[in-house]
Amino acid sequence: MAQRIVVDPITRIEGHLRIEAEIKDGKIAEAYSSGTMVRLIEEILRGRDPRDAWAFVGRVCGVCTTVHSLASIRSVEDALGITVPPNAELVRNLMFCAQNIQDHVIHFYHLHALDWVDVVSALKADPKKTSEIAQSISHWPKSSPGYFSDLQKRLTKFVESGQLGIFANGYWGHPAYKLPPEINLIGVAHYLEALEWQKEIAKIHTIFGGKNPHPNFLVGGMACSISLDDASGINAERLAYVQQLFKQAKEFVEQVYIPDLLAVAPYYLDWGGIGGGLGNYLVYGDLSTSAYADVKNYKFPAGAILNKDLSHIEEVDLRNDSEVQEFIDHSWYEYAGGDGVGLHPWKGETKLKYTGPKPPFDQLNVEEKYSYLKTPRWKGNAMEVGPLARVLVGYASGRPDFKEVVDSTLKKLNVPATALFSTLGRTAARGLETILTSTWALEFYDQLITNIKNGDTRMAAMEKFRPETWPAKAMGVGHTEAPRGALAHWIVIEDKKIANYQLVVPSTWNASPRDKEGKSSAYEAALKDTPVADPNKPVEILRTIHSFDPCLACAVHLYDEDGKNVSKVKVL
């Protein structure tokens, strides 16, 4: 008989996600993903000045504020026909890369590593052996026996004080943890080092965006002034600092993140066959080497892959109203035209109608509506978005830089390309992507310096900034590739104000409920057939869900009625 387990909320994510899973013969037979909080940012934006939208959407989430602001200004620029100067594109690309690298490192060490690394086991590690292993996998200097022994002492003291804190929500000692104590200790050491490192890369946002958190953006360009000898603006000294920070980031990726990934993966190669899910991947693309409109010059190429077919890439058109559509057949919303139809975001509606059980409840009625997330579909297909999608589309497009990182990693791990379609593949793709973004960032930097040296210091195109120059009605779409996947904002401007604004965010693609035909979205599909050894400690569910890097804050809105942060696992 099937047994239903409920994990609510899933911990170590941004936002609030509930997973219900039916376990049969030690495996997940069916899974249901529910965003249990409301999102109404669209309603806040209606009637506001479109030039201000970036500042509001930037507050939706504490993790990826910059990508929302970027999608927002691009949607307005698209609507008003504004082309931004090359330097502004480059600064946006640099901020994109900084955020992409920072976010992926934080995800790997702080949100995902503890699904694989057993902190308590690290207490038993031999510091000398740990040092030998660390030195065999990387040239990273912090690797002496004394360094690890000192860390182990601090960790022991911390654990003995009863303040497990960050490490409190792990299933320590669970048989699914396979790493030797020494690699666990390396994992804990780098958990802390990554934290120290990420504060450095965040400074790039402060330099270009004027402040951090929540840096400034501008419709028409970027709100910063750059010239090599300007004492108060971004001058040669600040720019050299940016370059230094990117070099350090590249070093951290190459000497810490990737070696750790390759050291951990061999113990979990079975996860190269678990958690694959849909096999459909969607990428809007970003990081143009010329202009945002030149889709062909994107470093992250756009496209869709269906049924794991890497020999064919479909084109994606965000303006075509039969491509991206949002359905609400299992979502707590109502459309004026009723359920059963998909609305393109330009015609999108955001009217809540909660019909779920009154809390507290044991389980959701998944036959009816069961989530505050809408269900987006691309030409009717459920799609996975994120680093794996980007890496696969780049790989399938035959891009040499993608080919190189993917093929060399498959070779090192001695696994076939099909292992990419998995939980492990998703986690690895995120790391491989940072090799690319940290390399590209330095190219964008060089280009920016060349432009400035050639006398081009333009940073914004302000000809169409004033509302007098706008048409009575305008529609636009702005896209980017957020760390978690394809992100787009659709805007309708009427009488100089926002008439409609719809965000379709990565976690909506991945975490949404079933569609009207009963087809699962990415999380639900990926959980199917995942083994669960102990229903009371479903670390396997966390592994697959965390491999997507869930971020529900922008997909839904947060409300936790009793403020509890400890995940409850209920076996029904």
Place this chain on the structure above:
Amino acid sequence: MDKPDPSILILGVGNYLMGDEGVGVHLVRMMEKDPLPEGVDLLDGGTAGFQLMEYLERYPTVIMVDATLDKNPVGTIRMIEPKFSQDFPKAMSTHEIGLKDLIESLSLMGKMPKVYLFVISVADIANLHIGLSPQVKAAMDLLKNRILKLTAALQNDTVVALD
């Protein structure tokens, strides 16, 4: 980034888009209008988590301001001195990750600043809108005065009555 570091940071956190939940940010915006005492900085931390590490490491003393769902009457102000993340009130800001993890990690690394946390009781964080309720708005002047009183006491090294 380049000037000498003042010793006290007043850090307002919370989500500005969620009514009273954004009280910390509202306070920063209110205090920005007047000159600050010497040696005191102000920061709108917004919904950030890990990005705040730089600031928590740099200042030996941090006065944090946030909303709490502690079931006290709306607008109640309390000051606590948290040492571990468990000491922070429930529903500290809207984000699950970030700030609490950061605080744990800082204490593990021995870099935790002295934190004074002002929490303001709010009724709910379910409604998405911008602006404060009348009860929280009415408490803002008192909140500001208590924070300034604390900074003065800390700088003069006088004993403050904690409540």
